Amino acid sequence: MQIDIISVLPEMMESPLSQSIVQRARQKGLVQINLIGLREFGLGAYKQLDDYPYGGGGGMVLRVEPLAACIEHLLQQQTYDEIIYLTPDGEQLNQKTVNSLSTKNNLLLICGHYKGIDQRIRDKYVTCEISIGDYVLSGGEIAACVLADAIVRLIPGVLSDEMSALSDSFQDGLLAPPVYTRPEIWEGRSVPEVLISGHEKRIAEWRLEESIARTRKRRPDLLDE
Numbered sequence: 391m392q393i394d395i396i397s398v399l400p401e402m403m404e405s406p407l408s409q410s411i412v413q414r415a416r417q418k419g420l421v422q423i424n425l426i427g428l429r430e431f432g433l434g435a436y437k438q439l440d441d442y443p444y445g446g447g448g449g450m451v452l453r454v455e456p457l458a459a460c461i462e463h464l465l466q467q468q469t470y471d472e473i474i475y476l477t478p479d480g481e482q483l484n485q486k487t488v489n490s491l492s493t494k495n496n497l498l499l500i501c502g503h504y505k506g507i508d509q510r511i512r513d514k515y516v517t518c519e520i521s522i523g524d525y526v527l528s529g530g531e532i533a534a535c536v537l538a539d540a541i542v543r544l545i546p547g548v549l550s551d552e553m554s555a556l557s558d559s560f561q562d563g564l565l566a567p568p569v570y571t572r573p574e575i576w577e578g579r580s581v582p583e584v585l586i587s588g589h590e591k592r593i594a595e596w597r598l599e600e601s602i603a604r605t606r607k608r609r610p611d612l613l614d615e
């Protein structure tokens with residue numbers, strides 16, 4: 391899979407995308423992540439990227455020309471299965487969307503900044519608009535890292551224990567059950583006896599019950615679905 395990310399601040403994403411599981415996936419060649427700085431497509435001597443919004447109001451808007459030039463430059467080299475704009479007014483991200491995106495080959499992510507990007511870029515190029523939650527971030531970079539991380543860990547071969555993605559919260563529409571590791575007793579608190587019983591069927595039943603109870607308490611909306 392290839393994930394290209396256009397941003398005014400590509401450096402901001404270097405560290406989160408160069409650690410842990412995502413880094414291992416990159417090293418194994420299972421994903422190629424390219425951070426593309428928009429600045430080099432900026433206008434004039436000052437490499438201008440943004441301008442005041444027509445109609446007034448606060449904030450700045452990323453102009454069409456640098457974004458269009460950058461996207462066209464990338465499109466000369468490959469096509470994309472989806473061109474995704476990260477924006478608080480997009481469709482809220484969930485595991486189902488992540489699962490679906492993890493089956494694609496080429497994704498282009500566009501990070502907004504300031505007040506966002508000129509609507510005409512959205513109209514012409516963007517195929518999918520994603521929000522990571524009902525709050526406003528300073529830009530799309532952190533949202534792009536969230537999305538890329540969630541996608542990359544699902545690419546076959548990335549997780550060492552393939553089963554562990556299947557037991558994630560949300561994969562079966564439920565929150566994950568509690569987990570424990572050694573020591574068996576800590577400050578007088580014991581690990582639930584069933585987990586040390588070695589009885590696989592009882593353990594599976596216990597986990598399912600705990601998942602349902604936790605989901606009912608914390609996210610009853612998931613059970614309604």
Ligand code: ADE
Pocket residue numbers: 476477478502520521522523524525526527528529530533
């Ligand atoms: N950019 C700014 N806020 C955002 C959000 N909540 N989701 C995605 N992109 C954003």
